[in-house]
Amino acid sequence: MRLPNGLARSAVRFKPSSFAGTFVALMMSALIVTACGILLETGLRASVPPERYARAPVVAAADQYEYVVTGSGEDREKEAVPLPDTARLDAGLAAKAAGAPGVAAAVADFTFPVRHGGEALTGHGWGSHAFTGTALITGSAPRDGEVVLDAATVRAAKADVGDTVALETASGRQDFRVAGVAKAGPADTTRDADTDAGTGTGGAIAWFADAQAPTLADHPGKADAIAVLAKDGTDSDALADSVRKALAGSGADVHTGDDRGAIEDPGLASAKVTLFGIGGSFGGIAAIVAIFTAAGTVALSVSQRACEFALLRAVGATPRQIRRAVASEALLIAPVAGILGCLPGIGLAHWWFGQLRDRGAVPEAVQVHVSGIPLLGAVAIGLLTALGAGWMAGRRPARIKPGQALSEASVERLRPGVIRTMLGIAALVGGTILTGVSANSAGDDAAGAALGVVMLFMLAVALLGPLVARLCAGLFGLPLRGAGASASLAAANSRTNARRLASAITPIVLAVAFASTLVFMYTSESRVADKQVRAGITADHVVTHPAGLPVDAAANAAGVPGVDAAVGLLNTQVLVPIGSGEFKSLQGAATQGVTGSGAELAKVQDLDVRKGSLDRLGGNRIAIDKSLATSADVGVGDRLPLYLPDGTKADPEIVAIYGRGLGLATVTMDRAALTGHVTSGFDSTLLVHGGSGKSLAALGQVTDASGYATERSLDAELGAWLNNTMAAVLGGFAAVAAVNTLVMTVLDRRRELGTLRLVGSTRRQVLTMLHWEGLLVSTVGVVLGSAIAAATLIPMMRGTTGELPYVPPLLYGSLVAAAGGLTLLAVTLPARAALRRWS
16 A cells, blocks of 8 residues: 555646646635735835935924724724825924934925916925925025025026016915025925825925915914934934934824835825735735635545545545545645745736836835745645645545445535535525625625625535535526437536536636626716716816816806806815724715805705705815715714814714715815815815806816716726726636636546447537536526625615616626636537547
8 A cells, every 4th residue: 555645646646637727726826815915015014215304314293194993901903094184293393303412403394285377386495405405596595475496497487586476375376576596406306296295286396484384385383294304423213212202292203214205205104005905805805715716626626536535445545544645635736836826926916016006006116025924825825725625525535434435436425514504504694694784784884794795605605506506407407408419418417416517606606796796886886976976066167277276266266257156176085983892993085175155065066965954064064975974873963073184183063964975075064174184275176157168267177067077087097997906806816716627627527528429429419518518507607696796786885875786788798708708618628638539
C-alpha cells in the first residue's frame, strides 16, 4: 500500500484533468483576495508626502474627523468619519505656538477661492511665504486692502504695481491695490490648487495681508492650519512636543512627517474611505464568494473521484488514509495555485487603483502599497479552503463500508444530508425574514439588509442545490421531453444527476445574482434621481460657473428685467447621526444652502413637500428628505442633530419633509447657516424663474432644467464606474467559476459520452444532448439568480427610492445572452475534445 501522500502525488500526476478545475478555482480566489487585500492595505496605510508644508517640520490643525462611539468597556468602539469640509482652528493659536521652546516662527495659513473677471485664483495669506519659498519680484508685502499677484495673473489683468484690480471673495467684490508681484515658491505650485482646496480654483495665486485673509475667506479669526518653523538644531520630535504642550487644551492636533500631507490634501481622508470600502466591504463579500466557489469546486473534484476512493476502501485503505490522501492533494495544489493567483491579483490591484486615481477619487501622490500580508493571506485562505472542503467532501467515502462506498459511487444518492438540508432551510428562512426587514426600512438600513438577503439566498441555493436542481430539472425538463430524443435524454440526465446539475447551476446563479444586484441598483437609483431632477427643477434657467458664482449673483439676477425669482444654491454635505446603540452611525447627507426664502425657492424648485411647509425655511429651520426622516426617526417640528461641513454641531428644527431628496438634496437649509463653515463661499448653482438666458449670460453658463439634469448625470460617472467595476470583478469571477465547473463536469463524463457513441448515438446527437443540458443549466441559473436579485432589489429600492427597480431590457438581455453563451461554450469545447477518440 502506497503512503497517502504518494497516492496524492500519483493522482495529480496521472489524472491532471481531475485537478485542473480545482487549480483554476483556487488560483482565481487568490487573485480576487489579493487584489482586494492590497487595496484594503493601501487604504489603511495611505499617506501623501507634504508639499505645501514640506519646509515646516510641525503643523498644527483642527481634527478633521468626527467620531461615533458605540459600546462601553472592553466592547467600546470608536469609528472616525472624515468631515465633508475643512475644520479650522483659532488663528490666535499661532502666537501661542510661536512662544514654545525651539520655535523660530509660527505662521497661520489660509487657503480660499478668489475670482477675477470669471477666472479662478487661489488666495493665501502673505505670511505663508516663510515656508513656501514664494518671493517678491517687485513691490512690497501686502497690507489691508492690498494684494500681491503672480506674474501671469498681473499680465492677464493688464495691471502693474500700484494699479487697482477688482477681486471677488466670499466677503464680496472689492478693489485691491497691487502691492507687488511675486514668484510662487515650490510649495505654492507643486500641488494643483483644485485638489488642494477643493474649490474649483486654478493655478493662479493671490496673496493678501494675514490680518485680512481670514475675513476674505469668510472665516474670521480662523486659520486652516498653523505652520511651525524650527530654530537651527531643533529636532522635529522635540519641537512637536513643545508645540503640543503650548497648545494643550485648544483642540488642535500636532502633525509631523507624512501626517502633514493629510492636512494640506483633504482628499486623502475620502480616498481612504473609498479604498476601505472597496478592499474591506466589497473585498469581504468577494472573499466570501471566492471561498464559497473554490470550496464547491474542491468538493466537486473529490465527489467525482468517489469511485476511486471506494476502490481504495475495497482493497484495504483505512478511513484515515483516505482523509490524508485528500489533505495531501490540497497541500500539493493549493499553495501553487495561490502563488500563481497572487501575480495577476497584484496587476488587478494596480489597474483598479490607477483608474481610481485617474478619476480623482484618490490623490495623485498616494501610491499602491504592496506587502506580503495580503499575498500570504490569499495563499493561506486558499489552502484552508481546499483542506476544509476536501475534508467535508471526503468524510463520507472515508467513513462508510467499502461495499456501500462502491454502491454509492455508481449511483447518486437521492437525499442530501440532514444537517446540510437544515442549514439550507435556515438560510432560506433567514433570507426571507431579511427581505421583510429591508422592505420596512429606508436609506442605508434597507441597503444593509439587502446585502444579507443576497448572501443568505445564495447560501440556501448552495446548500439545497441538489433538491433545487432536481425540482428545476423536473419543471424545466417537461418541455424537453417532446423536443426529440436528445432533449429527452438531457432532461433524464439532469433529473438523475441532480448533484452534478447543482454544481453547474450554483456559479451561474452567483454570477447573475451579484452582477444584477450591483448593476441594476445603480440604474434604478440613477433613473429615479434623474426623474426627480427633471421634475424638481422648475426654473426657466440654471446658471453655473466652474469657479463658482459670486456671492451677489442671486441679487444681480433678480434685478434683470423679467426675472420673477432668483435663488442661489450652495451644494455641500452635512453629517447626520442615525441609529442607536450598537447600530449608531454618521450618515453623509447632500445639502443645499438656499439664498432666499422658502416661497422664492418654491418658484424655481419643486421638492415635492409631503409634510409641513417651506414658508418657515430659514435661520435655524431646515427641510429634509423623507428617507433621512425615516433613518433618523424624526418628523416635522423635531430637532435634527447634525454636524455642519466643518464639524460644527447644530440642531435645527425640521419644518418640512419632501420626496425628491435623491435627485436634488437630502437637506435644504438657509445659505447663511453655512457661512463660515465651508471652504468656498461661492454658490454652486443659480436657479432663475423668468427673464431670458441671454440677459443672464454674464453670470456664467446658462442652461435649462433638462441640460442641468444631463450634467448632473455625467457628474455621477464615478459612482457608476465603481458599481460596474465591482459587478464586472465579482460577476467575472463567478462566470469563470461557472465555466470551470461545467468543463469539469463534461470531462468527468467522457466514459458516459463514449458509451452513448458505442450504442449508436451519432456525434451530433451527443452534442445536441449536451447543448440541451447546457441550455437547461443556464436557464435555471438565470431564473434563480434573477429571483435572488429581485428579492434583494425590490425591497431595497422601495426603501431608498420608493419605486420598483429599473432593469434596462437591453442590459438584462445582454446578461442573459452572456450566461447562455458561456454555458454552451463551456459545454461544447470539452465535449468535442472528449468525443474525438470515439469519432
